[in-house]
Every structure is written in structure tokens, then in C-alpha cells.
Amino acid sequence: MNNMQLQQFANTDALNAAFASQLVTILEQAITERGAAYLVVSGGRTPQALFAKLASTPLAWDKVTILLADDRYLPPDAEHSNERLVRSTLMQNYAASARFISLYAPAADAYAAVSEISARLAGLPTFDAVILGMGEDGHTASLFPCCAELKAGMADDAPAVLATSPTTAPYQRITLSKARLLQSRQLFLHLVGSSKLTVLEQAQGATDEFAMPIRAFLHQTAVPMAVLYSPS
Numbered sequence: 001m002n003n004m005q006l007q008q009f010a011n012t013d014a015l016n017a018a019f020a021s022q023l024v025t026i027l028e029q030a031i032t033e034r035g036a037a038y039l040v041v042s043g044g045r046t047p048q049a050l051f052a053k054l055a056s057t058p059l060a061w062d063k064v065t066i067l068l069a070d071d072r073y074l075p076p077d078a079e080h081s082n083e084r085l086v087r088s089t090l091m092q093n094y095a096a097s098a099r100f101i102s103l104y105a106p107a108a109d110a111y112a113a114v115s116e117i118s119a120r121l122a123g124l125p126t127f128d129a130v131i132l133g134m135g136e137d138g139h140t141a142s143l144f145p146c147c148a149e150l151k152a153g154m155a156d157d158a159p160a161v162l163a164t165s166p167t168t169a170p171y172q173r174i175t176l177s178k179a180r181l182l183q184s185r186q187l188f189l190h191l192v193g194s195s196k197l198t199v200l201e202q203a204q205g206a207t208d209e210f211a212m213p214i215r216a217f218l219h220q221t222a223v224p225m226a227v228l229y230s231p232s
């Protein structure tokens with residue numbers, strides 16, 4: 001048994017409208033109840049149109065803190081930086097006043113940057129919403145099946161932040177651990193494309209979370225999880 005709910009949409013316009021509405025409801029409720037809201041987003045191609053939709057939505061964005069579930073260890077102006085994507089698509093228009101916590105710090109490599117980045121996240125409360133993506137190998141955030149750091153990143157007592165080096169994807173990564181991502185009130189998994197639905201079905205059909213790290217989120221029961229999917 002898990003508490004995963006699948007929401008299917010005809011296309012990304014319908015998905016993004018519904019998704020933005022659900023997120024805004026959660027963020028408004030957090031601001032009303034606690035005076036601030038904490039939103040964790042993922043990078044990659046999938047969320048780009050959602051980010052534009054959110055940016056055009058009125059909200060007390062100055063009370064919202066945004067951070068990434070993971071990033072490539074690249075300067076924030078690099079083409080493949082998730083931070084660059086978030087700053088140029090999500091933190092625009094109404095959302096320009098949101099606070100952003102970067103997962104980048106200049107250092108010799110991602111491993112050497114972890115302590116400075118961890119300090120930025122220390123003391124953050126439970127996240128109000130975490131939006132995960134999923135790769136076709138079942139990775140989520142930068143918890144890749146292939147990376148040597150996977151066991152550490154999936155441990156219940158893992159630190160909030162760690163560096164990983166996937167062998168099947170470019171760049172060293174900075175990622176939140178499974179344990180820190182699960183410290184949230186609501187999880188979302190954002191999937192576009194029929195191949196991602198096939199991967200979701202594979203993930204649901206077995207339990208080895210080291211083979212497909214997304215399983216750790218799909219099969220847990222502590223945090224409600226909504227999967228929002230559209231074929232294109």
C-alpha cells in the first residue's frame with residue numbers, strides 16, 4: 001500500500017494549469033498558517049512550461065523560498081545549470097521576489113562544495129511542496145542508480161545535501177538526500193511523455209529502490225505523493 005495518486009491530463013497545458021493551481025493553494029496555505037512557504041523544484045526539460053505558468057501567477061512570492069532538489073555542479077550562468085533555468089523561467093514576473101537558495105558554491109569540485117551548501121540549508125523547516133522529476137533510468141533528483149554515493153544518499157540518516165558523480169550523465173551533482181526530500185508535506189512527481197509512464201509502471205512493479213531510486217518515494221507512506229502526467 002502507498003499513498004500515491006496519479007493525475008492524468010490530455011496535454012501539458014492542462015497539466016500545467018492544474019499543477020500551478022495545486023501548488024499555489026499549498027503555498028498560500030503555508031503563508032497563511034506559518035508566514036512563509038518552502039518550495040523545492042527539479043530541473044531538466046519537464047518543468048519549464050510549469051515554471052512560466054507559476055511565474056505569471058499572483059502570490060505573495062516574497063514569502064516563498066525556492067530551492068532545487070538537485071543541480072549539476074556548474075556555475076549558475078552555465079547553459080546546463082538548473083539554477084540558470086529556475087532564475088530565467090520561474091523567478092520572473094510575479095515570482096521575481098521569491099528567495100532562492102543556490103546549490104552552487106565555488107570550490108575545487110562538488111564534494112568540496114557540500115559543507116558550504118549544507119550550511120545554507122541548515123535550519124530550513126519541513127518543505128511545503130517538493131516537485132520531483134524522473135529520468136528514464138528511474139533516477140530522481142541526482143540519486144542515480146549508477147552513482148557510488150547512492151547508498152549514502154538513500155540512507156534514513158543521510159545528511160541533507162551530498163555530491164554525486166553519475167556515470168551515465170554529465171557533470172558532478174549536488175543533490176538533496178532522500179531523507180531531506182521526504183521531510184515535506186506534499187510530494188509531486190512531474191512526468192511528460194509516454195516513455196516516462198512506462199518507466200513509472202516499471203518503478204511501481206517492483207521494490208528495489210537502488211535499481212530505481214524513484215521507488216523510494218513512490219512506495220513510501222509517510223508523505224502524500226501526487227504524480228501528474230501528460231503524454232505530450
Ligand SMILES: O=C1O[C@H](COP(=O)(O)O)[C@@H](O)[C@H](O)[C@H]1O
Nearest residue numbers: 042043044045046133134135141
Ligand atoms: O538530470 C536530471 O534529470 C531529471 C529529469 O530530467 P528531464 O529533462 O527528463 O525532465 C531531473 O528531474 C533532474 O532534476 C535533473 O538533474
